[in-house]
Amino acid sequence: MAKEPERKRVDTPAGHISYREAGAGAGKPVLLALHGLGGNSATWRAQYAALSDSWHIIGWDAPGYGETMVIGPDQTAFATLALALMDHLGVGEFSVIGHSMGGIVAQAVAGEGGDRVKHMILSCTHSGSAKPASEPLSASYATRIAALEKEGSAAYAAQRSGMMVADGAPEAVRATVEEIARGVTAAGLRTCATMLHHADTRPVAPTIRCPVLLISGAGDKVVSHRQSEALAALYPAGRHVRLEGVGHAPYMEAPEAYNALLREFLST
Template sequence: MATTLPAGVAAHDIDTPSGKIHYIEAGEGHPVLLLHGSGPGATGWSNFAPNIEYLAKSFRVIAPDMPGWGDSDTAIAGTRNHVQTALEILDGLGIDRAAFVGNSMGGMTSTRFATTHPARISHLVTMGPSSGSPGMFGPAGLTEGLRILQAAYRDPSIESMRKLVGIMTFDPAFATEELIEQRSHIASSRPDHLQNFIDGLGGDRSRLQLEPSKIAGIKAPALLIHGRDDRVVHFEHSLRLHSLISNSRLLLINRCGHWAQLEHAGEFNRMVTDFIAHN
């Protein structure tokens, strides 16, 4: 299932020390890096298709497939470092500072990037990330959504993707057959990516932790967006981030699951555009 990009949106590849990175680019102006989540079939385009054209009216938008996803190279299980990859993308494209907009895993990468490379990030926008610390209100261990996500890596069939897209969204209208088929096709076309993710499960996760003291040191203005009905990552994680980051605001959206940028695309696009333009 080839993706037909709209006019003004182009696909490129760039060679980095992390391997070949495929990315979508559109627009001009201040750079905005869109980082996708960890689900099977996730890519820069599939995660942000309702947002890229709108944001590109005001900014230079770059949406990469991170190592182990989409058309980018696969990283060896347990060694991928998306913070380093993001830095390499900026360097390779000659970008000094960019706004980071990250969903779920991409939100964690963006937050960690803000703690390690503060001079290279102008704004921090997250949607549904973990705060890197155990939650108080979610279940012990994996959430319902993460269990379904991991199962879809082992079986990227249409039926598995139907469950995945269903758990990611609050409104069933957004769990379209087109999106389900797209995610299944992308995931099934790269068995190396699927195995890479499976091999990394249960490994040492300490490198993924976010220390509260480091989060509290983030100086970039932050917009934290979370769905109240998120069944993948409970909204308490964004509450925790909001309590730690001094220059932050929190947007908690009712009737919204894990993909705020999809289910509430209009509000998301306006909020992010205004936030980056005026902060």
């Protein structure tokens, strides 16, 4: 698999953000790609390679990832930062794809961006944990942060990569997921996990008018079938595709099928 484009960094009025891009060119539609907790802008390696003939793909690094600043752990603040990146790069209309944690942000971006957002793709994600501001971070997130701080990024990535892929996934795929996950830092994981803990996209969903594609993995060990179905219920006009034989990283486990879905949907 081809390597991802080089990381870039920009300073916007909302703060500094790092990102990668492929397929830049006049007249090409833009796809903003938002990764999950275990990823970064390199997550979309297979999509940069396969889709940049037709789309200008911009993959950001979430707050605390790559060279992006840490900001307040709030879904609207994350959306504001993502829209600031689009503004800085001179992008007007765009489509957005969000995977897992990035799917929460994608929904917030679509809500805040309004008519600027032409398509929304939600990949292996949900509507947020919706915990009140007074409630401390859940034990599952706190344990992951503590493990990363104690054991280091390499050990953390090795442990999490097994959760990301379906049972029986090729070792090369798991190894690539692990390689990318080594970039996770405790600061990034803490701010993004806190955002997820309190996020709630249910009030946002009715305001989103663009076409919606929901993708889930039949072997996903991170986002449950119940969570996928609950999210689909928020977007009754959306299309829900459940991919067999993949887990929580279908963009890498089955890139041909995943990219074909994106190409078809984004072309409508």
